[in-house]
Amino acid sequence: MHEESKANMVYSGTFERSMDAKNRLTIPAKWLSSSGENEFQSIPNPKNEFLILMPPEEFAGIEKRIEAINRTPMEKRKAIRQFYGLAQSICADKQGRVLLPEDQCRKVSLSTDVVLVGSKSRFEIWDRARWQQTQEADLAIYTEVAEEIGL
Numbered sequence: 001m002h003e004e005s006k007a008n009m010v011y012s013g014t015f016e017r018s019m020d021a022k023n024r025l026t027i028p029a030k031w032l033s034s035s036g037e038n039e040f041q042s043i044p045n046p047k048n049e050f051l052i053l054m055p056p057e058e059f060a061g062i063e064k065r066i067e068a069i070n071r072t073p074m075e076k077r078k079a080i081r082q083f084y085g086l087a088q089s090i091c092a093d094k095q096g097r098v099l100l101p102e103d104q105c106r107k108v109s110l111s112t113d114v115v116l117v118g119s120k121s122r123f124e125i126w127d128r129a130r131w132q133q134t135q136e137a138d139l140a141i142y143t144e145v146a147e148e149i150g151l
Contacts, residue, residue: 009033009055011118016128019112023100027092028116031123038092042100043083044107049130051100051108054122059087100125 011031019025032038041059043052066079088101100110113128126134 010120011123012120013118015116017114017116019100019105019110019114023102023105023110024097025100025114025116025125027096027098029096031118032092032096036094038096040090040092040098041087042090042104043087044104045124048107048109049126049134051104051110051125052119052122053090053098053125058121 009031013028013030015028017025027038039056040053041056043054044050045052062083063080066076066083069076071079088104090098090100092098108125108127109130110125110127111129115126115128115131117124117126117131
């Protein structure tokens with residue numbers, strides 16, 4: 001995959017995986033670049049429900065989005081500090097495995113059984129039981145929105 005298409009990667013689908021004792025798991029092959037450059041930034045979502053993994057291009061745009069919101073300079077600085085302080089760089093090996101940071105796994109209560117959920121320009125890693133609960137809870141709003149847009 002060349003750089004142009006890498007920037008346009010769409011993460012879609014839901015994949016059940018098992019983490020090993022070292023917190024390694026395999027990323028779906030279709031979410032990996034054939035160039036071998038598979039770096040991601042990992043960060044717990046603000047409510048500590050799941051991990052967000054995003055490619056460098058998506059990660060780089062977050063600070064710009066924070067700077068663009070209607071907040072005081074001090075509030076923006078604090079948000080940027082939290083964002084960068086919580087994020088960790090991870091890379092997929094040749095087999096497509098990533099080693100998830102232990103502290104992040106603990107923070108979002110990831111167990112052995114996880115679900116990777118595509119979310120367009122990034123993807124999420126959920127504990128399987130929590131994902132099932134969330135998916136059931138979110139189904140009603142998805143159904144309403146889908147009907148509203150004619151899906």
